[in-house]
Amino acid sequence: MRDAAEFDDFYAASARRVLGQVYAMTGNHAEAEDAVAEAYLRAWDRWDRVRECDSPEGWVRRVAYRLAVSAWRKAANRLRAHRRDTTAGHVDAISPDHVALVRGLRLIPADQRRAVVLHHLVGLSVTEIAAETGRSPNTVKTWLARGRRALAEHVTSAEPLVLDGGRQS
Structure with a gap:
């Protein structure tokens, strides 16, 4: 059974840190926000297993990084398919x-x-x-x-x- 208060405490203690770390790894704040939000959603869905990990925060960070990389690959493939130019984001x-x-x-x-x-x-x-x-x-x-x-x-x-x-x- 999921413990909402425990998860809320985990989220409050780690979300900003994980977002900053994923942003530093990806270089795109919006993509990092999306990936981190999805990773925390997945952690909540699997909280009974994730809370038993050696590092639940590491689990979330790893999932968020993988989601960000996957999103980047999809975007790159779309760009290649449509042969559009890209511009660097601010x-x-x-x-x-x-x-x-x-x-x-x-x-x-x-x-x-x-x-x-x-x-x-x-x-x-x-x-x-x-x-x-x-x-x-x-x-x-x-x-x-x-x-x-x-x-x-x-x-x-x-x-x-x-x-x-x-x-x-």
């Missing part, structure tokens, strides 16, 4: 550093981005990331090393950061 940011980090994360491969976000922003260990992604710890270490190098190339540019139609900051 991401509201709180600082130039935030903009640079989000831009840099978008430019590195998805597996590396996921590992970097889970390790450095979520705070998971290599072992925990390996368990969440279903990959070996050595693969996760490789993703982290390559991801850090790739991210550093994109966020440590000598060029000034240009925002808002050409103003330099």
